[in-house]
Amino acid sequence: MSKKSTKSKESMAETFPDFIDERIEQLKSLFPEVVSEGKVDFEELRQSLGEIVDDRSERYSFTWAGKKDAIRLLQTPSRATLVPVPEESVNFDSTSNLFVEGDNLEVLKLLYKSYARRVKMIYIDPPYNTGNDFVYRDNFTDPLDTYLEITGQKDSNGNHLSSNTETNGRYHSAWLNMMYPRLFVARQLLREDGVIFVSIDDNEVHNLRMLMNEIFGEENFLAEFVWEGALKNDSRFVSVSHDYIICYAKNIDHLRGNESRWRIRKEGIDVIYSKAEALCKEFGDDYERISTKLKEWFGQLNKNEPAWQHRHYNRVDENGVYFAGDISWPGGGGPNYEICHPHTGKPVKVPARGWVYSKKERLLEMISDDRVEFGPDESSVPKLKRYLHETEGQVLPSVIYKDRRASTKRLRNLFQTNVFKNPKDEEILVKFIEATTNEKDIILDFFAGSGTTAQAVLELNREDGGNRQFIMVQLPEPTKDKSPAKKAGFDTIADIGKERIRRVIAKMNEEQNGELSRNDRNGPEDLGFKVFKLAESNFRQWTGVEEQDIDLYIQTMELFIDPLLPDWKPENVRYEVARQEGYSLNATIEEITSITSNTIHRVTDAEKDQFFYISLDPEFDLQTVKALELEQGLKRDDLLIVRDVALTASLANNILQYCRLKTI
8 A cells, every 4th residue: 555645743732713814814805915925014004994983082983001911811712621530410411511620711721712603693691790790800911810819729818709999999890891702702702693682681781782882883773672570679779670681693694584584473372272272172163162272261360370461362263262353454544355254245434544455356355364353244344363373473572571579480480499690581592592593592591590591501402392402601600608509509600500401401311211302303302401611721821930040941831742631531632632622521431442553532522424543642652543444434634632752753754644633
């Protein structure tokens, strides 16, 4: 066998998101003349843009103290990794859902290469900056250090979790510095047709709008929802009983033409259907009696029940539940033609505003299809039948009326104690997810809190047979001493979130007795989640040599002959390498047990249809490559990753005759 190759081995090196380089590439594609040797010639760019450039000394802009530091923090590479924790997971080997415990900025950076432009919808409920809820204090010099100290992975002289009181000279700036890099990376994770929802209140809603305009573009603003809740009696002047949810698109042009997709099922209609079906079974085709009984049933409902809101759907015929609606021309001045009553044969009374249809033929067609309801004689104006099954969907309303105490009560019932204060309402989030995603989309929440978004995804998947995936990210923020959560055994907010998901899954399994909830589901129901935790990388990090000492420099360089740290674990390294290669955290890692010359694993990302082989043995045998070719069909373009210390130059060259080679 003759195999010649000019390929050379590649060195495994972490590729962090370099947002500056990405933007330069985008600029280069639009204005190739302004980029030279990776640098932007701003004078050339100015000339290319002509009069569009605003170079006035006083111009509209949004800035704050520390903004440059926030941008530098965004550009700082993460030196962390994500390690799997199967023992805290549910169905780790089969689930696609993720719960990542760690500082969300570090986690977002680590997710970037695997999930860039893949997330369909983001919902976050960040700190509102009320003075006691601000627990993110970023370290611009070493972002990971603060997190490691918070979680006890490093010694610390103090607790870095802190409040952001109004006495702080940079009260609003501190909040903006925290939000800016996180929102920036979040935008990179969204698909072009993706959307983001951000909960907020009066403290920072004005700054959030400005910040979102800068990051997402003012033209991509979609809505500012008002979430009306219970009245508060703790205000001195006005009882503020609402919050906001700001919604932006990644690119609104990619949503145009799909506006009809942004519809949600009307709450309570399933109950109406069930009642109508029961009445039909009881009274057969006596639709007048059925309609009378349906009206009586609506009258007995509590006004707070969702079905009561649709009480005008109180008529039934062989085509379903409907209400008899207006048949006149909107605004008046409609056509005035003659229509005869089907029983008396005499012309019926014409609506004062004229008929809704400009052409008589169209109205006659509707009458022929039994879509018009006539009175007992010609003296009354006919009505248009509007069926419930044709109007199940409604556009998302901008004002949400929902008593927040209900969600608190449901969470309390789930845990049998008050483990979390003011959780978001999973029923509201179900509506947002339903309106903006399809059955296989990814939903991200990187301020996961008690895990409300995860529950909403699981419940919607059960309702409509979808297979949406969630990615939850939560800082392991300590619960307060003597709090109900601490007394219940939850040391961190992340612990509460994970346990909530476990309990929701257990409840759903119990409800279905372990069986699938729908026969038309596209694949099995995913009732599980993988847990990953933020930790220091398994690889040595080059920090330089402070002293100008050649011997010290040589000693430091020698440490990098094998870049793996002394306490590295094979499973964690395999996951870290997979993520560095851009594989999702749902990639499968399987040992090829038939090969005995080396311990070798195949890493497969089915979502991206790609795979590679990896061996972490200190010595590597060429027979392993030959066995891979024979048993696994190894090809020249397939990737094999091994440790550099396991190879000689001759062995590396021989391997390159069979496949691509990267070394650690």
